[in-house]
Amino acid sequence: MYKLTLTATLTLLTHLVSVAQFKMLGTSRDMGNGCIQLTPSVAYSEGLAYSHTKLNLSENFEIEFDIFLGDKEEGADGITFVVHNDQRGFNAFGNWGECMGYGRFNPNYPGNSIYPSIAVEFDTYQNINQNDPVSDHVAYLENGSSRHQSHWNNEDSDFNLEDNRLHNFRFRWDPSKKRITVLLDGTVVYKGQKDLINEIFDGKTEVIWGFTASTGRAHNLQYFCLRRLASAK
Ligand SMILES: [Ca+2]
Numbered sequence: 687m688y689k690l691t692l693t694a695t696l697t698l699l700t701h702l703v704s705v706a707q708f709k710m711l712g713t714s715r716d717m718g719n720g721c722i723q724l725t726p727s728v729a730y731s732e733g734l735a736y737s738h739t740k741l742n743l744s745e746n747f748e749i750e751f752d753i754f755l756g757d758k759e760e761g762a763d764g765i766t767f768v769v770h771n772d773q774r775g776f777n778a779f780g781n782w783g784e785c786m787g788y789g790r791f792n793p794n795y796p797g798n799s800i801y802p803s804i805a806v807e808f809d810t811y812q813n814i815n816q817n818d819p820v821s822d823h824v825a826y827l828e829n830g831s832s833r834h835q836s837h838w839n840n841e842d843s844d845f846n847l848e849d850n851r852l853h854n855f856r857f858r859w860d861p862s863k864k865r866i867t868v869l870l871d872g873t874v875v876y877k878g879q880k881d882l883i884n885e886i887f888d889g890k891t892e893v894i895w896g897f898t899a900s901t902g903r904a905h906n907l908q909y910f911c912l913r914r915l916a917s918a919k
């Protein structure tokens with residue numbers, strides 16, 4: 687029932703997104719064919735891409751992209767989808783390596799990270815410091831901390847996202863139910879309830895969104911490809 691209602695609402699207004707809509711930072715660049723590179727397969731790279739158009743958290747929306755996390759299973763570090771209201775605006779970035787351009791190395795030390803924010807990480811490298819499992823995984827993050835208490839890896843200790851394939855990513859926000867739903871290749875990989883406007887963004891409804899990625903000693907080509915942004919007014 688929920689799904690049917692959401693789908694019907696989303697058809698009210700669908701925006702087609704374009705590469706020109708994104709501001710690129712660091713190693714990000716237009717790859718053509720509607721794809722934006724975040725990092726090349728080069729050590730210690732960091733790239734971000736933000737949509738010039740902000741999201742309105744008082745509205746329903748679903749964002750859909752394809753993401754590519756590399757072809758080397760021993761690569762690193764992953765991509766985050768981020769929603770933020772950092773005072774640095776479209777120039778905000780976090781640390782490299784395990785922080786994926788979003789977070790900080792020590793969860794308890796402010797360091798440089800994107801704040802206030804939420805993010806979904808697609809993590810391809812185990813960092814014990816951030817509570818990562820041995821496998822690749824998806825996790826929900828808040829306020830620039832890369833450490834997470836839970837994760838999704840399909841309960842598969844060999845789960846691998848660095849498989850030289852595009853993976854479909856969808857992020858849904860329902861403000862009436864305060865519900866976040868994240869899908870990877872059609873499977874729900876995170877579902878949570880949070881009053882984002884008041885608990886994270888101090889009453890603000892207009893927020894910046896985009897993708898961040900980085901590499902460390904290990905690396906991979908990482909990019910995303912445009913699909914659609916749908917929202918209801
Ligand atoms: Ca990691």
Ligand SMILES: [Ca+2]
Pocket residue numbers: 758759760761810821822845846847848
């Ligand atoms: Ca892997």
